[in-house]
Amino acid sequence: MTNTDRLPAEIGSPEPGTVALVTGGNSGIGFETARQLLDRGVTVWIGVRDFGKGQLAAKELCSAVRVVQLDVTDPPSIAAAVQQIGELDILVNNAGVNPGGEDINGTTLEQLRVAFETNVFGLISVTQGFLPALRRSAHPRVVNVSSGTGSLTWNSGPNPQFDWERVKGGGLAYRGSKTAVNAVTLLTAQALGEEIKVNALAPGLRRTNLIAGMSVGGDPAEAATGAVRLALLPDDGPTGAFWSWDGTRVPW
Template identity: 60%
Template sequence: MKNDRTALVTGANKGIGFHVARLLAAEGFTVHVGSRDPGRGERAAAEIGGRARPLDLDVTDPDSVARAAERIERLDVLVNNAGISPSLGGPAETGVEDLRRTYETNVFAVVEVTNAFLPALRRSSRPRIVNVSSGTASLTWSTHPNPQFPPGSGRSAAYRSSKAALNALTVLYGLTLADEGFKVNALAPGRRATDLIGSPMPDAGDPAEAAEGAVRLALLPDDGPTGGFFSWDGSAVPW
């Protein structure tokens, strides 16, 4: 296997992002462990070991993104993992500022980071972008019974709508970059034991299991799908 492949994972100092970085490092990648907290990034990279490298990166700060992009000449894999969910209310209980804050990280920052690293990705012979989304962003699952959340639930409007917007961007990036050999896909990681919403969910699964799904998309062959939405187990998720 080639040993000169490079990857960047945003929000990689904990949760799903940490395990994605760990698994990519195990695959032989030089992995840039993106973290807005330098100390946490350094500790995460040290724990992963091997070719993991800490990278100071606040995805909501354009200057931080630009500085990080200047440090990486070529990139094979970009995993947009960083995300927040500051409000659990439905749309009637969610203020505009909560929406702005959520979209700033979950949508606008993904565009900022992706566009900043496109030159480095274009230097790869097999560029891959994985956007960590959510099954709760599926409009189909939001209007039909499904295992992700109770039917008819309208909670977490800011988070869920931001991830739906991310899904739309995934499709558009996939379409516009397809001729250059890019594979751009969104991942629904499932309910995981992370601190995304501030308190653990009683039925949440292992973040490492979700990370395996992200790595699967990061390692897609040339005839693999692009512009798709996939569950952690590899099955397609309805839009």
Template identity: 60%
Template sequence: MNDRTALVTGANKGIGKHIARLLTAEGFRVYVGSRDAERGRRTVEQIGAGARLLVLDVTDPGSVAAAAARVDRLDVLVNNAGINVSLDPVAETGLEDFRRTYETNVFGVVAVTNAFLPALRRSPSPRIVNVSSGTASLTWSTSPNPQFTPGRGHAAAYRSSKAALNALTVLYALTLAEEGFKVNALAPGARATDLVPGAAAVGGDPAEAAQGAVRLALLQDDGPTGAFFSWDGTPVPW
């Protein structure tokens, strides 16, 4: 009997919801991490068998600790919860916007990952997937390719937070490599979600990006760690 277990944060909508759905289709018992209990319940009902609600606010230490206490073993952690509160360039972005963004996109990832490490260490093949962004690539920001527009430094809080998340990905990968962990970052591409105003009208299918996250969640033991991939499996430059 397949007893693999996964947690997806921010899974009540968007890419996270599709990741949770696809992982249940792979036979996982999936904890749907949701700050809002009612929205989380609706998502669990929509996904069906295999999905479990886990009320989790990644910015609340008490909520993180309570959620971790409910999970004995975890095979996959997908740090998907993220926010984008400002599209302003760095010189026009207030400190509060930076603080709010980093609280979820950076500090929340550290809080959740560290809290669930005991459960992950009980897995024979622990996997961590951090949902980042292609806009966090410093290479693409300074020498953009034709598929990427840097926007002259816009969305500074969001993009720098995801660059910090990329650094955390490398550091966790180095720290946990000898324990068999695979820790990687995913650039999902522009998707039709409510993360960025207007993206719902012009972005691609969130389910397509979710497939990339699931691919990293299912890596074999000889797979990469400490790497940054696009949704289609193509390496993304740091």
């Protein structure tokens, strides 16, 4: 929906009173996104499945952060969070899982269900739940944290970035769910037009708890900068596109 190939280098400034929700905000990219939004004066809610872990994260962030119990796979939990938060300007759909599995030969239907339940259906449910609040906002933004591994272009072509043999298949469930996230992002942006700006983020490989024991990858804070850039897009900024953490366009 946009011909822009690069986002502005300078991150925008929020208006006073801007409110954001970051799902999965107690660790990794979500935690760093919450930190950076707080640093810019945004009122931030972090949505967490485990309220105790959320409280620990809040102590590490700052006293201003707010914690809401939110399981993106549980509709009553989402409804309760919608009621508790009330007004919302920015939704960062960051919560995600990687249930493991390999290619079509080594992935179970249960692994696929787990990945899609959180990464896709949960994202849709949370977005639908907060749409009324976002529609009341003067500058509503939705950021869907996806993955470059979900790009069909980067997974195919004469020189694929994620060569199937090089990565040993790795993650039909996870990568397939992120391709679905990209489709949901595009179709949601098309449906909402300029009413709400909706974009997807490719954060790059980061040191997070997405995979137990994973110690490789870059700083989650770097990826969070990309999420914050999309969350604070100016009113003439793009919608319906897939962006790398550094602000460059990613092909679907």
